[in-house]
Each structure stands twice: as structure tokens, then as C-alpha cells.
Amino acid sequence: MSMISVDVGADAAHEYASGITAGEVILNVHGKKSGAVAALVDGVERDFSHVLDSDCSVQPIAGNSEEGLYILRHSCAHLLAQAVTELFPNAKPTIGPPIDNGFYYDFHMDPIGDEGLKAIEKKMNEHVRANHAMVREEHGNESLREMFDSNQFKLEIMDDNIGHDVGSSAYRQGDFVDLCRGPHVPSTSHLRWFRLTSTSQAYWRADSKRESLVRIYGMCYASKNALKDRMRQIEEAGKRDHKKIGKEMELYMIDELIGKGLPVWLPNGEILKSEIERFAIETEEGYGYERVTTPVLGKEQLFEASGHLPHYADSMYPPMEMDDGTYYLKAMNCPMHHLVYSNKKRSYRDLPLRIAEYGTVYRNELSGTLSGLLRVRMLSMNDAHIYCTLDQVAQEFADNIRMVQDYYSTFGFEDYHFRLSLWDPEKTEKYIDQPENWAATENHLRQIMDSLGVPYVEVVDEAAFYGPKVDIQFTTLLGREESMSTIQLDFAAKERFGLTYKDETGAENGEVFVIHRAPLSTHERFVAFLTEHWAGNFPTWLSPIQVQVITISEKHKEHAARVEEALKLAGVRVRVDDSDSTIGRKIRLHRKQRPAYMVIIGDDEVSSDTVSVRGRSGGQRNSIPLDEFVAEIFAEIANRSTELGIVPPE
RNA sequence: GCCACUGUGGCUUAGGGGUAUAGCGUCGCCUUGGUAAGGCGAAGGUCGGGGGUUCAAUUCCCCCCAGUGGCUCCA
Numbered sequence: 001m002s003m004i005s006v007d008v009g010a011d012a013a014h015e016y017a018s019g020i021t022a023g024e025v026i027l028n029v030h031g032k033k034s035g036a037v038a039a040l041v042d043g044v045e046r047d048f049s050h051v052l053d054s055d056c057s058v059q060p061i062a063g064n065s066e067e068g069l070y071i072l073r074h075s076c077a078h079l080l081a082q083a084v085t086e087l088f089p090n091a092k093p094t095i096g097p098p099i100d101n102g103f104y105y106d107f108h109m110d111p112i113g114d115e116g117l118k119a120i121e122k123k124m125n126e127h128v129r130a131n132h133a134m135v136r137e138e139h140g141n142e143s144l145r146e147m148f149d150s151n152q153f154k155l156e157i158m159d160d161n162i163g164h165d166v167g168s169s170a171y172r173q174g175d176f177v178d179l180c181r182g183p184h185v186p187s188t189s190h191l192r193w194f195r196l197t198s199t200s201q202a203y204w205r206a207d208s209k210r211e212s213l214v215r216i217y218g219m220c221y222a223s224k225n226a227l228k229d230r231m232r233q234i235e236e237a238g239k240r241d242h243k244k245i246g247k248e249m250e251l252y253m254i255d256e257l258i259g260k261g262l263p264v265w266l267p268n269g270e271i272l273k274s275e276i277e278r279f280a281i282e283t284e285e286g287y288g289y290e291r292v293t294t295p296v297l298g299k300e301q302l303f304e305a306s307g308h309l310p311h312y313a314d315s316m317y318p319p320m321e322m323d324d325g326t327y328y329l330k331a332m333n334c335p336m337h338h339l340v341y342s343n344k345k346r347s348y349r350d351l352p353l354r355i356a357e358y359g360t361v362y363r364n365e366l367s368g369t370l371s372g373l374l375r376v377r378m379l380s381m382n383d384a385h386i387y388c389t390l391d392q393v394a395q396e397f398a399d400n401i402r403m404v405q406d407y408y409s410t411f412g413f414e415d416y417h418f419r420l421s422l423w424d425p426e427k428t429e430k431y432i433d434q435p436e437n438w439a440a441t442e443n444h445l446r447q448i449m450d451s452l453g454v455p456y457v458e459v460v461d462e463a464a465f466y467g468p469k470v471d472i473q474f475t476t477l478l479g480r481e482e483s484m485s486t487i488q489l490d491f492a493a494k495e496r497f498g499l500t501y502k503d504e505t506g507a508e509n510g511e512v513f514v515i516h517r518a519p520l521s522t523h524e525r526f527v528a529f530l531t532e533h534w535a536g537n538f539p540t541w542l543s544p545i546q547v548q549v550i551t552i553s554e555k556h557k558e559h560a561a562r563v564e565e566a567l568k569l570a571g572v573r574v575r576v577d578d579s580d581s582t583i584g585r586k587i588r589l590h591r592k593q594r595p596a597y598m599v600i601i602g603d604d605e606v607s608s609d610t611v612s613v614r615g616r617s618g619g620q621r622n623s624i625p626l627d628e629f630v631a632e633i634f635a636e637i638a639n640r641s642t643e644l645g646i647v648p649p650e
Numbered sequence: 651g652c653c654a655c656u657g658u659g660g661c662u663u664a665g666g667g668g669u670a671u672a673g674c675g676u677c678g679c680c681u682u683g684g685u686a687a688g689g690c691g692a693a694g695g696u697c698g699g700g701g702g703u704u705c706a707a708u709u710c711c712c713c714c715c716a717g718u719g720g721c722u723c724c725a
Contacts, residue, residue, distance in 0.1 A: 104720095111653060200720030201653030212653075215721070243718090247661080256698090256716055315723085361725095366651050369723065379725065471725095483725060522725050553682045580682080588686045589675080602684055614685070 007057035016052070023048025023186060026060045035222065036060030037068050037075075037185045045071070047136050047183040063190065063222030073098035075134060075184040076191045076220040077105045082176035083123035084109070084216070087116075093178060094153040094204060094213060101230065101479055102219035106202050108153065109214050117216070121196045131189040132173040136182055139170055147177065153204065154179050193227040194220040237477040242531035243372040248592045249536055249544065251527065252373060261370040261377035263524060268544035268593075271573070272530070273380065273523045275542050277358055279640065280382040280520060283406070287399060289356040289384055294336035296360060300326040305496055306335035307432065311465040317364050329362040334490070334516055337385040338497040341512075346501040348509075352388035352396055359383070373528040380523040386515040387499065393489065394448045396515050397470070400487045401454060404472055404519045407485075411530060412539065412642040416484065418454055419471045420445055421462035431465050437491045442468045445489060464516070466492040477532060484521045484529065490514040537616050540596040540644060541637045548595035549576040550586045552602035559606040563599060566626055570634045587614070596644055597633070615647030 004020075005013045008029045016025060022039035026048070030036065039046045040059040045067065052058070061068045077096030080103075084091050088109050096105030112120075139147070141158070147170065148154035157179065171180045173188055185191065196218045204210040221227040238244070246252055251269030258264065265273055281291075300319065303309045308316060308331060317329040330336065337355045346353065360380050369375050386396050401418075408416065423431045423438050431438070445468050449456050456470070463469060469488035473481050491513060493499060499512035520526050530538065540546055547567055551560045557578045567574040575595075577586050583600065590598060598614040605611055610623040624632075624646075632646050 117654095198719055199654055202721050203652085206722075213721095214653075217720075254717095260716075363725085366723065368651060368653090368721085371718085375724075381725075486725070518725070525725055550685090552684055555682070582681095582683055582688065583685055584683095585687070586685090591686070598685090600685070604684085612684090618685080620685080 004052060005055045006052065007055075009057070009059055018053045020052055021048060022046050022050040022052060022058050025052065025058045029058075030060055034060050035062050035064065037063040037190055037222070038071050038183045040067075045183050047134075048186045049136060050183075063185075064226065068222065069220075070098040071183060072185060072190065072222060073103035073220045074180075075188075076194050076218060077103040078134070078171060078173065078176070078178050078180070078184065079124050079127055079188055079191050079194075080105050080120065080196070080216060080218060081107075081178055082127055082173060083120045085176060087119055087123055088112075091214075092151045092153060095157070096178075102197065102217060104215050104217045106204070106213040106215045108204070108211055111201075111214055112199060112216075117196050117199060120216070124191075124194070124196075127174065128188050128192050130174065131187050133187045134184040135172045136184075137170045137172055137177075138168060141168070144168070144170065144179065148179060191220060193222065193224055194218055195227065195231070234478065237532075240477060240532045240535045242374070242528040245531050245536040246372065246528075249594060251531070251544075254372075259377075260367060261365060261375070263373055263376055263378070269527065271544040272527050272538070272542055276520060276523060276526060277382060279407075279410070281358070283403065284354075284356055284382070284384070287354070287403065288352075289354040291356045291358065292337070292340055293359060294333060294340070294357060295330075296362065297327045297329045298336060300328060302335050302339075303328050303330075306332075306338070307466060307492060307496060308332065308335070311430065311432070315363050315365070317362055331361055331363045332516075333357050333359070333361060333383045334385055334493065334514070335497075338493055338499060338514070341385075341387050341499055342497060346387075348389070348501055348503045350387075351501060351512075352386050352392050354384060354386045356382065356384035373524040376522075376524045378524075381518050382520055382523075383516075383518050386517070387512055388515065389509075390444070390511060390513055393444065393513055393515065394451070397445070397448050397487060397489075398452055400515070400517050400519060401452060401470070404485050404487075407519055408472075410640050410642070411533075413474070413529075413533060416472055416474050418449070418456035419462070419473050419483075420449060420456050420458045421464075421469045421471050422458060422460050423463040423468065424461035427461060430461075431463065432467075432492045434492070438463075438468065441489050441491050445470060464488045464490070466490045469516075474529065476529075482525075482529075484525070485519045486517065487519075488516040490516060536594045538594070538596070539640070539642045540633065541640045543594070543596040544573065545575055545593050545595040546572050546633065546637065547574040547597050547599055548590045548593070549574060549578075549599045549601060550583060550590070551576075551578040552583050552600065554578065554580060555603070556601045556606055559609075560601045563601065563611055563626060566630050567633070570630050572630070572633055572637065591616075597646060599629075613647050615644060615649065617650040619647045619650040621647050 002018045003015050004018045006016055006025055007013045022041050026036050026039055038061040039048060040061055041050055042056050063072055081093040081096055084107055091107045091109035094106045094108060144158060169182060170177050171182060171184055196216060198217045200215045202213050202215040204213055219230060249268055250266045252263045252265050254263050312331060316331045320327045340355055360378050362378055365375060365377055388396055422442050425435060467488055467490045469486055471483045472485040474484045475481055493514045494510055494512040500508050500510045501512060503509040549560050549563055551557060560576050560578050564574050564576050600612040600614060608623055610625050611629050612622040613624060613629060614620045636645060
């Protein structure tokens with residue numbers, strides 16, 4: 001028997017008899033407890049059963065590594081398919097990939113409910129206990145087609161993959177076999193820590209004209225603790241859900257008589273919204289923005305000119321027929337701002353011209369996508385458009401990126417990254433089809449980002465229809481990525497609206513670039529994120545109720561009124577509860593509204609003209625002279641501090 | 651828009667073919683109280699809406715509406 005030399009990383013290469021498997025090598029080198037689920041052989045992911053017959057390198061893939069988790073989840077998708085096909089013999093598996101935090105599998109089958117999901121989960125657990133080996137089988141194309149001849153979806157996958165290695169292997173566990181490239185965990189007992197989470201409808205090939213499929217989602221981890229951690233994370237996210245907190249704090253309401261996706265800002269939410277707006281106005285005045293107000297609707301011809309109707313009509317409300325023409329609700333402010341620009345002749349001395357508007361736009365989102373404040377049909381924002389020459393674009397982008405960074409640090413956001421969003425030349429119907437302009441502007445943005453030294457990722461098919469953009473991406477508590485801010489470069493408006501200026505030579509110059517930017521997202525989405533981020537415990541300057549005064553007994557009403565008066569004079573949002581109730585009860589009641597501070601007034605405070613201040617976590621600072629407290633909270637609010645510094649944290 | 655699930659007083663919720671729980675909140679009384687439930691009492695619901703089956707529907711069936719999760723889309 002010939003010997004082979006296997007490089008296992010750490011120390012010298014090991015010698016083994018040819019024919020040994022990758023799994024045996026890993027067991028030999030790393031022992032049983034390595035937690036490996038597969039092997040990396042010469043840099044390629046392989047099953048444990050992969051046979052080694054020449055010199056090579058072998059490394060374990062740990063179950064809790066990123067690669068290992070994908071293998072685990074992919075394997076768990078197979079386990080799911082095994083259970084589903086056993087319980088529902090007519091179900092046809094289609095595809096079942098791993099995704100962040102879990103996996104899904106799409107089946108062509110009748111819809112199932114919660115009971116179905118439970119039954120499937122139970123069956124999966126049976127197969128985990130049975131510990132089926134997941135065995136790789138190599139097949140020729142013909143033999144594979146035979147194996148899956150009753151499943152048109154698998155046949156279609158094979159048709160699409162002729163010449164690729166995908167179609168050459170299948171994995172078998174017990175009675176179940178699935179077309180798959182692998183690799184997989186050695187056996188189903190590795191898949192203990194899973195949970196099925198939900199079902200949904202999906203289309204074959206994500207095409208709504210094709211077959212409707214049942215998608216089943218699950219999550220799978222390498223250990224009990226990892227699964228528990230994830231479930232805790234989901235639970236925590238549930239507690240921070242802006243819909244739940246928004247209701248408790250009375251931030252907004254949605255009434256079916258008004259319509260879905262059309263939130264009403266209640267007084268407390270309006271405070272948040274107007275504080276954000278005030279902050280934006282202050283900041284943007286410093287950057288040279290001028291504010292305007294434009295109508296919420298405009299004529300068809302306007303949106304034809306802007307390109308919205310050709311490229312964006314699906315996202316607009318349907319037209320309104322009037323006696324003098326057809327009108328549309330605006331989905332964006334830009335067309336009207338372009339008209340503000342060309343309301344008079346512009347000179348190079350006017351550029352960059354920065355036109356801002358704080359108002360609402362209306363977008364016709366599909367009813368099923370609407371959700372709380374996160375996805376709405378009326379969007380409030382601090383929108384602005386910058387008209388400038390190509391040479392000025394870099395400076396304006398730099399300013400806006402700095403502005404975004406300043407905003408975010410003031411609001412306490414840290415977990416975000418920049419994304420350069422490019423067009424997709426394959427999808428010319430979605431974009432203005434001018435490849436040279438796309439290439440030039442995309443390159444320009446790339447250079448700007450590089451010179452700013454801001455790290456970013458590039459993603460295709462995320463651009464606006466009129467140009468590339470820089471988006472600022474957030475990760476939610478559940479690990480989902482969402483766009484927050486956006487800075488967009490528009491090369492199309494100048495032609496569509498005939499935007500020109502008189503340059504230094506006196507010539508009429510048509511090279512006007514437009515930057516669309518909304519650094520604070522929409523107020524709806526921003527408040528939703530803020531609420532989730534702070535779990536409703538906003539920094540003092542944002543808190544709808546900054547101070548809740550609580551009296552111990554009716555004897556203290558008068559002093560409470562004085563405290564209220566002093567705080568109001570300093571512009572602090574204060575409320576007083578001097579009702580006939582116990583202090584414990586009042587604290588419990590007001591905690592739901594999450595005031596930044598509670599001020600307790602009793603005999604001690606009255607006699608010494610002080611206040612006792614209670615923080616959100618229960619920490620307390622007693623007998624602060626009233627003047628001192630007012631001065632401290634005033635400074636905290638004026639500085640827009642993210643720290644609640646008056647009471648030491650518990 | 652599509653799929654699944656859900657819909658009971660302001661909020662959280664029990665129940666289930668014979669018009670319905672409880673807690674919180676609200677109001678009143680007692681208590682004048684020191685930091686996440688002091689006591690007593692009261693008001694408040696045509697059980698999301700409309701049809702159907704039934705002697706009888708909040709409960710079963712159908713259709714709407716809304717919410718939640720997901721698909722698609724997206725700020």
C-alpha cells in the first residue's frame with residue numbers, strides 16, 4: 001500500500017496509507033472533540049468521507065465557524081426535506097440553501113400551517129436520533145435524471161447546470177436522497193440544535209409567473225448554547241420592537257380608517273420627530289442649505305420629464321384625473337426642486353446650490369410589506385438636492401459623509417457601514433440606459449470614497465434609476481441589513497430638465513450634476529431604528545418626557561409645582577404626578593413612558609429645597625439643590641448628550 | 651399583491667355552540683404614603699366587519715378588513 005504525506009497545519013506533515021478519509025485524518029490529529037463538521041482539503045470543502053489518495057493538506061472546518069455553520073445549515077435543510085417528503089409524499093423539494101442565521105427549503109406542495117410545522121420538526125428530531133449517515137454518491141447525468149425524474153424542479157436545475165459539477169452528486173440519508181454538491185456533515189446527529197421558525201410563500205426562481213412554493217425557514221447552530229443565544233437575541237429584539245414600545249410610549253398610531261402605512265404621529269412621537277428635524281435644520285444651515293416647500297402633488301408631465309413615470313410608476317400612487325389634467329402624488333421631491341433651480345438663470349457663482357425640504361412624499365408600497373413605522377406609504381424626511389459641477393461633487397460628498405457620521409454619533413449609532421450601490425447593466429429597463437454615464441459616475445464615486453479613506457462595499461443592482469449612490473447600511477438587532485441614509489449622484493436630471501448655468505467664460509454650461517441626499521433616512525424609519533436602538537430609553541434631549549415629577553403625598557404638591565415651573569423655564573419637558581397614589585405605584589406606572597429622569601418630592605426635599613432624582617435603571621441621587629439639577633439637565637439637553645449623566649448608573 | 655398565522659373592554663389576556671374571564675389602567679372611597687403591585691368598590695365588551703349553518707354563533711363554514719411573519723420590493 002502506498003503512503004501519502006498530509007499537511008495538517010501545525011507541525012510536520014503526517015504520513016498515512018493512501019485511501020484514508022479526510023475525517024479519519026482529522027480524528028487522528030484533532031481528536032473527537034474538535035467540533036469539526038467537514039474538512040478543507042487543499043483549500044476545497046469536503047466531506048469527512050472524502051478519500052485521500054495523494055499528498056494534500058487537510059484542515060478541520062469547525063461547526064461554529066462561518067463555513068461550518070453554512071454546512072450545518074445546508075445539511076439541516078436536507079434533514080427538513082427528508083421529514084417533509086416523508087410526511088407529505090406529494091411534496092417536491094426544489095432548493096434549500098443556508099442563509100445568515102439559518103436556512104430555508106422551498107417545496108412544491110399544499111400550504112401547511114403551524115401544526116404541520118410542528119409535525120415536521122418532530123419528524124426531523126426522529127431522524128436526528130436515528131443518526132443517518134449523510135452519504136455522498138457520485139452519479140452520471142443520466143443516472144441522476146432517472147433518480148429525480150418525478151421532480152421537474154430538480155430536472156430544471158440539472159438542465160441549467162450542464163457542464164457544472166453541481167449535477168454530478170447526490171446525498172443520501174436513510175430513504176431520502178437529494179441532488180447536491182455538498183459537502184455535508186457526516187451524519188444527522190450533528191443537526192440537533194435546530195428550530196423551524198416560519199413558513200412563507202415563495203415563487204420558483206423568484207418569478208411570480210412561475211409555480212408558487214411553500215418556503216420553510218429554520219435556524220441551526222453547532223451547540224445548544226448558540227441556539228439559545230440566538231433565541232434570546234430574538235426575544236430581546238421582540239422586547240425592543242418599535243411597534244411594541246411605540247404603543248407603550250404613545251409615539252404613533254395607525255388607524256384603519258385612515259389607511260395602512262399611514263401612521264399618525266402622536267404627541268410623544270411628534271416630539272421625537274421635531275427634535276430630529278430641529279437638529280437637522282441647525283446642522284444643515286451650517287452647511288449652506290436653503291429650505292423650500294413644494295406641493296405634495298404635481299402634473300403627469302412633470303413626472304414624465306423626471307423619469308419617474310417611465311422608471312418608477314409602480315411605486316407611485318395611481319393618477320388623479322382633474323379638470324385640467326392628470327396629477328400624481330409625489331414619490332420624490334427632486335422634480336420640483338429641479339424647477340426651483342431653473343426658476344431663474346443660474347451662474348457658476350450660485351453653485352453649489354443646496355435646496356432642502358422637510359416634508360412628505362408618498363409611495364405606493366405593496367400592502368403586504370407595510371409594517372409599523374418601518375415600511376410606510378407616507379414618508380417624512382429632511383430631503384435635499386445639491387446642484388453643482390462635476391468638480392464640486394467630491395467636496396459635497398465628503399461634506400455629506402461627514403454630516404452622516406456626525407449625525408450618527410450624536411444619535412449613538414455605531415454599527416453601520418458604507419455601500420457603493422451600482423447599476424446592473426443587464427437590467428436596462430430599471431435604469432436610465434446610458435452605460436458611459438454609469439461607468440463615469442460610478443468611477444467618480446469610487447475615487448471619492450477611496451480618497452476619503454472610508455471603507456465601503458460595492459453592490460450591483462442597488463443604484464437609483466438615475467445614478468449610482470452611496471448608502472449607509474445598518475444592521476438591526478436581528479442581524480438584518482437595512483439602508484438608512486443615502487447620498488445619490490444624478491447624471492440624468494440636467495438633460496431631462498435642461499439644467500444649466502453661466503460659467504466663468506460666460507458660456508451656457510449644461511454640466512449640472514445633482515446630488516440627492518437624505519442623511520437621516522425618513523423620520524418614520526429613523527424613529528423606528530432609534531426606538532429599537534435605545535429600547536425606548538432615549539437620550540435626554542430626545543426623550544418625549546424628560547422629567548417625571550412624583551410626589552410622595554399631597555402635602556408635597558406645592559413644592560412639585562415649583563420644581564415643574566423651574567424646569568419649564570429652562571425648556572425641559574416635565575410632567576407632574578401629584579395624584580393620591582403610592583410612590584411605588586407611580587414609579588411603576590411612569591416607567592412605561594420611559595422619562596429620562598424621575599424626580600421624587602417628599603418631606604426631605606421640601607424642607608431643603610432640593611430634588612431626589614431617580615435614573616432609569618433605578619440608581620438615585622438624593623437631595624440635589626433644585627438650581628443645580630436644572631442647570632445640569634439643561635446642559636445635558638443642550639449638548640445633545642447620549643449619556644444620562646445626572647444619576648450614576650446602577 | 652401573494653402565502654401562513656392571528657384578531658375577545660384603553661392595554662395584556664382566559665375561555666369556547668347556550669351573548670364571556672382575570673390582571674393592569676380609568677373613576678370613586680379608605681389609606682397621607684419614601685422607590686417595580688396598600689385595601690375596598692364601580693364603570694367599561696353587539697368577542698374585527700358582513701353573510702351562512704343551527705332552536706341558538708363570540709365559538710363551526712364562506713367572504714371581506716386589519717395586524718404579525720415571510721415572498722417580492724424598499725427609505
